Amino acid sequence: MKVLVAVKRVIDYNVKIRVKPDHSDVDLTNVKMAMNPFCEIAVEEAVRLKEKGVASEVVAVTIGPKAAQEQLRTALALGADRAIHIETDDKVESLTAAKLLKRVVDDEQPGLTILGKQSIDTDNNQTGQMLAALAGMGQGTFASEVQVEGDEVRVTREIDGGLQTVSLKLPAVITTDLRLNEPRYAKLPDIMKAKKKPIDVQTPDALGVAVTSSLNVLKVESPAERQGGTKVASVDELVDKLKNEAKVIA
Amino acid sequence: MSILVIAEHHNGQLAGSTAHVVAAAQAIGGDIDLLVAGEDVAGVAEAAAGLVGVSKVRVADAGVYAHQLAEPVSDLIAGLAGEYSHVLAAASTQGKNVMPRVAALKDVAAISEVLAVESPDTFLRPIYAGNAIATVQSSDALKVLTVRTTAFDAVEATGSATIEAVTAEVDNSLSRFIGEELASSDRPELGSARVVISGGRGMGNGDNFKLLEGIADKLGAAIGASRAAVDAGFVPNDMQVGQTGKIVAPELYIAVGISGAIQHLAGMKDAKVIVAINKDEEAPIFQVADYGLVGDLFEVLPELESKL
Numbered sequence: 001m002k003v004l005v006a007v008k009r010v011i012d013y014n015v016k017i018r019v020k021p022d023h024s025d026v027d028l029t030n031v032k033m034a035m036n037p038f039c040e041i042a043v044e045e046a047v048r049l050k051e052k053g054v055a056s057e058v059v060a061v062t063i064g065p066k067a068a069q070e071q072l073r074t075a076l077a078l079g080a081d082r083a084i085h086i087e088t089d090d091k092v093e094s095l096t097a098a099k100l101l102k103r104v105v106d107d108e109q110p111g112l113t114i115l116g117k118q119s120i121d122t123d124n125n126q127t128g129q130m131l132a133a134l135a136g137m138g139q140g141t142f143a144s145e146v147q148v149e150g151d152e153v154r155v156t157r158e159i160d161g162g163l164q165t166v167s168l169k170l171p172a173v174i175t176t177d178l179r180l181n182e183p184r185y186a187k188l189p190d191i192m193k194a195k196k197k198p199i200d201v202q203t204p205d206a207l208g209v210a211v212t213s214s215l216n217v218l219k220v221e222s223p224a225e226r227q228g229g230t231k232v233a234s235v236d237e238l239v240d241k242l243k244n245e246a247k248v249i250a
Numbered sequence: 251m252s253i254l255v256i257a258e259h260h261n262g263q264l265a266g267s268t269a270h271v272v273a274a275a276q277a278i279g280g281d282i283d284l285l286v287a288g289e290d291v292a293g294v295a296e297a298a299a300g301l302v303g304v305s306k307v308r309v310a311d312a313g314v315y316a317h318q319l320a321e322p323v324s325d326l327i328a329g330l331a332g333e334y335s336h337v338l339a340a341a342s343t344q345g346k347n348v349m350p351r352v353a354a355l356k357d358v359a360a361i362s363e364v365l366a367v368e369s370p371d372t373f374l375r376p377i378y379a380g381n382a383i384a385t386v387q388s389s390d391a392l393k394v395l396t397v398r399t400t401a402f403d404a405v406e407a408t409g410s411a412t413i414e415a416v417t418a419e420v421d422n423s424l425s426r427f428i429g430e431e432l433a434s435s436d437r438p439e440l441g442s443a444r445v446v447i448s449g450g451r452g453m454g455n456g457d458n459f460k461l462l463e464g465i466a467d468k469l470g471a472a473i474g475a476s477r478a479a480v481d482a483g484f485v486p487n488d489m490q491v492g493q494t495g496k497i498v499a500p501e502l503y504i505a506v507g508i509s510g511a512i513q514h515l516a517g518m519k520d521a522k523v524i525v526a527i528n529k530d531e532e533a534p535i536f537q538v539a540d541y542g543l544v545g546d547l548f549e550v551l552p553e554l555e556s557k558l
Contacts, residue, residue, distance in 0.1 A: 011378070013493055013494050013513050014511070014512065014513060015512075016381075016512045017378045017381050017382060019382050026377070026378060026382055037494045038494075093359060094350065094359070094360065095353065095354060095357070095358070095359055095360075098354055120378070120379060120493055120494065121377065121378060122377055123362065123363065123376065123377055123378070123379060124350075124360070124362050125346050125350070125362055126350035126353070126360050126362060127350075128350075129320070129346075129347065129348075129349075129350035129351040129354070130350050130351065130353065130354035130360075131354075132320075132351060133324065133350075133351040133352075133354035133355050134354050136424075137424065138321055138424035138425040139320055139321070139347070139351065139425075141320070141343075141346070141347050142343060142346075142347070144488075154428065157343075157347075158343065158488065159343040159344070159430075160342050160343045160344070160439060160441060160442065161260075161432050161439050162430065162431050162432035162439075163430070163431045163432075164317070164427075164429075164430045164431075165427075165428040165429045165430070165431075166319065166425050166426065166427055166428055167425065167426045167428050168424060168425050168426075169423065169424055169425070172424075178487040178488060178490060178494070178495060179486065179487050179488045182487070213359070214358065214359050214388055214389045214390045215359045215361070215386050215387070215388055215389075216386065216387045216388075216389065217384050217385070217386050218372065218385040218386065218387055219384070219385045220377070220382050220383070220384050220385075221382065221383050221385075222381075222382060222383075223376075223380060223381070223382070223383050223519075226519055226524075226538045228524065228536065228537050228538040228539045228540055228542075229536060229537055229539070229542070230539070230540060230541060230542065231531075231536070231541075231542045231543070231544065232541050232542065232543050233543075234543075235543070235550060235553045235554050235557055236557065238525065238541055238543050238554070239554070239557050239558065241541055242502070242523070242525070242541070246502075246522075246523045246540065246541075248445070248501050248502040248522065248523050249445075249469060249502065249558070
């Protein structure tokens with residue numbers, strides 16, 4: 001079974017973001033970029049499926065500018081066999097991303113497609129579900145455990161208040177949650193080897209998908225600043241303030 | 251305009267979140283219908299009919315909707331969506347599972363975690379874990395939204411909508427429900443707890459998280475952790491509060507031994523009141539804390555527990 005894993009290049013999770021002075025967007029000039037953390041978990045899961053002998057091949061795919069190949073190289077260093085880069089400098093909304101990935105799914109026919117549940121830039125949490133809808137597949141979102149059994153995959157999902165287990169007919173789409181696994185770090189020899197693994201570059205045009213959006217971002221603002229900084233001298237004072245000033249405990 | 255709100259329910263009970271989503275629908279304005287999809291949900295429909303502002307409750311009661319799996323429920327909603335200008339659900343794990351699938355079936359965008367309604371086609375939503383707020387305008391004829399329920403005050407339950415059955419036929423060959431394991435702990439769930447107490451690297455090790463438990467029991471709090479504590483192996487990843495973990499907005503958030511890295515602040519800065527306990531008085535967490543206590547957590551925590 002082939003496993004397709006989608007990764008996204010996003011701002012590094014440790015970077016403090018700044019809104020542009022003209023409020024058009026967040027300023028990404030000279031900012032450290034990295035693979036989206038939930039995508040790292042997706043790559044790790046795909047690689048583990050291969051190590052267990054469940055997956056025969058792991059293909060990584062990304063959509064984005066030329067620089068996004070860095071994240072594909074990371075995926076290759078972590079154990080993906082080859083990669084597909086859908087190159088575009090345009091902003092790609094979830095629905096368009098799902099349409100592009102659907103085209104890749106049509107070509108590659110993976111048994112499983114694994115994505116992060118959301119990217120930490122747009123925080124949409126949509127692409128996996130949309131891909132599943134377009135491909136007519138079942139979806140195991142927010143997965144914390146994945147087990148392939150015959151022609152089905154059993155997915156334990158993190159839901160509000162606990163866990164839910166569903167069984168999906170293969171092929172299926174899975175999106176990862178935090179508990180699924182702990183991603184490994186790439187070793188230097190693997191990073192060197194990854195440089196020789198193939199990346200197939202495609203374009204949205206060639207795939208027959210128009211990069212359009214029905215969503216127009218009118219402005220981006222910083223949220224209201226918190227006014228903190230008050231100190232209390234003792235536990236007694238803290239308890240008193242919480243009871244009588246903030247009134248958040250009884 | 252007419253709006254379809256997807257009711258959320260568990261074990262035959264209407265979830266409180268639905269009343270907040272109806273409030274968001276009222277902010278958009280228009281006729282509001284509510285959809286209850288599930289198996290044996292007559293009681294849920296009756297409760298839903300009481301929500302102020304709802305004119306009609308539509309009930310899809312069938313075995314195929316049991317456990318509200320995404321595949322059949324989104325087929326059902328997509329089938330009804332043509333009658334509406336907006337479809338809304340809570341930005342819960344259920345809403346987030348189903349609504350993007352609905353949007354893709356209808357070939358429209360989905361808008362996640364709506365914080366405010368500026369006009370029927372323009373909405374505010376958080377990006378970068380709430381470190382920026384985007385105002386987005388949709389040109390789709392159908393708007394598919396999930397709503398951050400804490401951003402809208404719940405409507406009252408003094409109404410009396412009509413109830414009508416939906417007889418759409420949907421089948422599901424893609425997914426099967428296997429089981430559910432709901433947290434049986436008396437402690438509330440992190441995402442919806444009124445009080446959250448979190449430990450960071452300053453806790454020293456996993457055993458020391460027990461120091462938080464007594465306080466959590468007294469306050470009815472959920473226990474969280476910073477990414478540093480998770481990366482150090484003290485506690486499992488599902489306890490992580492932050493940009494790469496859970497985003498929480500409780501009434502009271504107590505950060506213990508947490509320095510206040512940006513990625514952690516992103517997950518908790520919408521708490522109403524923040525308390526920080528840290529021995530380093532320069533720790534950035536104090537800049538956002540309403541009440542900061544500089545001290546050794548191993549002395550402060552037992553004292554705090556005894557005085558609550």
